[in-house]
Amino acid sequence: MTVASPNAARGVAVELIGLRRTYGTVNALDSFDLHLAPGEFVALLGPSGCGKTTALRCLAGLEDPDAGRITIGGRDVTALPTNKRDLGMVFQAYSLFPHMTARQNVEFGLEMRRQDKATRAKRAGDMLDLVGLSTQADRYAHQMSGGQQQRVALARALAISPQVLLLDEPLSALDAKVRTQLRDEIRRIQLEVGTTTLFVTHDQEEALAVADRVGVMRAGKLEQLAAPLELYARPASAFVADFIGLTNRLRGRATGDRAEILGGSVPLLPGSGSGDVEVLIRPEHIDVTPDADGNASVLSASFLGAHGRVTATTDAGEQVLVQVPSASLPDFSPGQRVRLTPRGDAALAVAL
């Protein structure tokens, strides 16, 4: 795999092997495997309750797995308590120590490592610089905005030069604009320091935008772990295809490595079923043209900014979403006949 960080050499490999964690009858983690390459930024994505937080907390040592092993840099840490694991964590909830200033917060971990005062002050200053908050060093948590607090939390986590950085939805309490800004900043800083990072989120745009690889989880298992583009273009399962981005499900017939849908033929991804199938095809992988003798009629056409979306019903009664350039949106009006044709990008088919 490719790791973007030039400082990746500073990171360590992390392995979660066969983790299991049950709460009563719920399998929060079920033979969960995840390997992070040194310096890699991996995002964990999945529907609510699929076990993302549990996986991260097991790695942090805040939750004991019922079975399985965890290694950091080749060292088995399964039995090690949190404070010996050498981690940096940023939590979803604001977690700055309320009785300490930003600087004291950042220095706390260094104090725990018995570093002397001058070193601590210097390092804390550097870290606050890194997150762009050197002017707020003497503020208390209640004097800072949510975004600033999370930045300080990030600086605090990174100040100890941890082997692994763990982020559990650190941005979910922030508004959309700050969120994109801060996520890019997190990525920039991660590339700069080269720390192996696990980032849990339920926002797929966030995951796809910043991670080297994205892991999609489902019911305690890792469904697919791949680079964002690959995940999008070559989903390993119907669940992943459905979960990442928008997908149409169209009935068709698969023979060999192609399937017939919408009167056209599309190549199929490995792992596809054969015979009567449902083909999972992206809205941007379908062409739509006004055609009185077409195979569908327009239900609605909506403007979404950079592009538009046409919703059409095929003669077989299936609803199809198609992405079109905004400029061609005026060509479509509800009730109008159109022809839908697959563009020929590879798609996944699941047997019915």
Next chain:
Amino acid sequence: MSQRAAFRRKQTLFRWVTVTAVLAFFVLPLLGMLDFTTKVRRGGRTLATWRTLSHVSEISTRYPALKEGFLASLGLCVITVVLMLALLVPTMTWVRLRLPGLSRTVEFICLLPLTVPAIVLVVGLVPVYAWVFYLFNESTLWLALAYVVLVLPYAYRALDAGLRAIDVKTLSEAARSLGASWFTVMWRIVLPNLRTAVLSASFLSVALVLGEFTIANLFSRRNLQVAMYQLGKSDAKISVAVGLVSLVFAFVVLFAMSFVGSGRGGRRARRAAAPAIPAASPAAAAAKES
């Protein structure tokens, strides 16, 4: 608009009436005590009692029992507060972090002493204390063990309010991930954020211990209240005067409590300060009798 103004006026009036009534309820006995200590048999006033009381050395030589009881009560306050904090703070924090299922049980146990009359408590404690006094020494300070039980409900309430005001779980997890041991988490993270709650719990305990009479008396131990009671039989005036001082002191302590840390943690402090009334002083009762 005017309707709302009228409502607000009515509300303000109600508030003042309530406050005045409550204040009168507390202040009238105190005034009675003041009156008693300054009265001369054939009419007129004297400050002799208060003059005696203002000379500390004179009290300790003329009333050695009072001095003994006072010192015992002071010692009991300190020991009770220390034991109570050492017992409750780690336990309550731990329950919050690791055993949230047990929180109801712990609350129930801590509030239980409220429902047990002191006299029943004593009956239960008699065999325990028989052994303690037999095995160790007959120091009055052993009463602190019983007092810890007595202050448990009040201290629990105060600390619980403090713990509710912070996200103990996230804060301690953050500290743990930064390399802090559990001890450091308690000492450097939890306690400083519980400062006002700890102060409230301590003040309440002090007020309670200073006013405690029943248990000490039933065990024939001399604490401040018992000493005052005994003194009241021979020299009622000085006894009532001391009672008045200790009551005023307790009121001041409780009043001060609602203002501690009203700087940064002010909001928290006010929420943490549970209302409580110190056990009625037997000296006050003595004053009414005589």
